[in-house]
Amino acid sequence: MNVLVVGGAGYIGSHCVRQLQTAGHSPLVLDNLVYGHRHAVASDIPFFDEDLGNRHAVAQILKENNIDVVMHFAAYAYVGESVTEPLKYYENNVGNTIQLLLAMQDAGVTKFVFSSTCATYGVPQSLPIVEDLPQSPINPYGQTKLQVEAILKDLAAIGKISSAVFRYFNASGAAEDGSIGECHDPETHLIPLAIDAATGKRSALKIFGTDYPTPDGTCLRDYIHVDDLSRAHIAVFDQLEDPKAFVHYNLGTGRPTSVREILDAVEKVTGLPVPAEEAPRRAGDPPSLYADNTKARQGLGWEPQHMDIESTIATAWKWHHANPDGYAS
Numbered sequence: 559m560n561v562l563v564v565g566g567a568g569y570i571g572s573h574c575v576r577q578l579q580t581a582g583h584s585p586l587v588l589d590n591l592v593y594g595h596r597h598a599v600a601s602d603i604p605f606f607d608e609d610l611g612n613r614h615a616v617a618q619i620l621k622e623n624n625i626d627v628v629m630h631f632a633a634y635a636y637v638g639e640s641v642t643e644p645l646k647y648y649e650n651n652v653g654n655t656i657q658l659l660l661a662m663q664d665a666g667v668t669k670f671v672f673s674s675t676c677a678t679y680g681v682p683q684s685l686p687i688v689e690d691l692p693q694s695p696i697n698p699y700g701q702t703k704l705q706v707e708a709i710l711k712d713l714a715a716i717g718k719i720s721s722a723v724f725r726y727f728n729a730s731g732a733a734e735d736g737s738i739g740e741c742h743d744p745e746t747h748l749i750p751l752a753i754d755a756a757t758g759k760r761s762a763l764k765i766f767g768t769d770y771p772t773p774d775g776t777c778l779r780d781y782i783h784v785d786d787l788s789r790a791h792i793a794v795f796d797q798l799e800d801p802k803a804f805v806h807y808n809l810g811t812g813r814p815t816s817v818r819e820i821l822d823a824v825e826k827v828t829g830l831p832v833p834a835e836e837a838p839r840r841a842g843d844p845p846s847l848y849a850d851n852t853k854a855r856q857g858l859g860w861e862p863q864h865m866d867i868e869s870t871i872a873t874a875w876k877w878h879h880a881n882p883d884g885y886a887s
């Protein structure tokens with residue numbers, strides 16, 4: 559398949575590009591580099607420095623390169639910022655996605671894979687989270703993803719664009735060879751923050767909330783390796799052949815891990831202490847979020863390879879250790 563990876567210079571997109579190559583597909587990358595890194599994409603991969611909202615330019619790229627499938631990773635994803643600047647999020651995550659879908663229609667491309675999020679469930683009514691739980695996001699970021707899901711469902715119903723929606727839990731880790739990894743600026747994700755605290759690149763890590771109704775009082779999350787996420791995106795291709803297909807899957811390990819367990823695992827993997835300080839709960843942090851991934855296992859024949867949090871953190875450490883300043887290294 560010729561696959562246009564939109565947002566392919568970002569964290570998850572760049573790992574998916576690698577997995578596509580390994581699986582024998584031909585990835586091409588479109589990214590405006592607002593948050594992405596040119597060096598996250600190998601020089602032999604066709605790269606288009608373009609904004610996904612430029613319908614006509616994108617349609618031309620789709621046509622000229624005989625694209626079969628579009629994978630859409632590009633979005634703004636800072637939950638706190640989405641609360642203070644909601645229009646920025648609706649414009650890029652929804653408005654520009656509509657332009658991308660219009661470009662696909664212009665070019666006759668009919669298969670789409672979309673990065674959604676467990677944030678669409680809001681505070682889940684029950685755990686583990688199954689796909690048919692009510693979706694009621696508690697911030698604009700989650701709302702933008704839910705709106706795109708609704709658009710995709712409508713397009714599939716009329717046989718215009720078939721789509722696979724993946725609701726990720728916490729994407730983590732890095733390529734096994736340590737050559738690409740997580741490099742966000744600003745960084746808000748726990749594992750890279752803990753590694754930076756361990757190496758002294760940042761000051762003490764803040765543990766937000768130690769009085770949650772969880773075994774050790776800290777929040778429980780589901781850390782899924784970025785290569786496991788990527789493999790699911792490729793396993794779904796067959797299901798997109800039906801023009802009316804609209805499939806959606808949770809992508810998580812199904813294993814809850816607490817903030818304290820992450821810090822302990824980072825200390826074990828790096829051999830360095832993680833300085834940490836306790837802080838009050840943050841508004842809008844549900845105590846526990848973890849997936850029931852039965853549907854993805856059964857529907858895609860997919861199995862996460864990294865079920866042990868230390869193995870996931872070991873890949874992140876390999877990347878951070880070799881590249882202390884990320885891609886600037």
Ligand SMILES: NC(=O)c1ccc[n+]([C@@H]2O[C@H](COP(=O)([O-])OP(=O)(O)OC[C@H]3O[C@@H](n4cnc5c(N)ncnc54)[C@H](O)[C@@H]3O)[C@@H](O)[C@H]2O)c1
Pocket residue numbers: 564565566567568569570571588589590591592593594595608609610611630631632633634635650654673674675676725726727728729730742
């Ligand atoms: N990282 C996670 O844990 C996580 C969890 C759930 C969902 N997601 C979703 O997965 C996707 C990828 O996340 P990530 O962590 O790799 O993010 P990222 O910021 O590393 O990558 C996003 C990429 O999209 C590009 N981009 C953004 N707007 C663009 C535009 N208008 N035109 C062209 N390129 C644009 C950025 O430059 C960046 O390279 C996002 O949609 C995010 O919402 C991520």
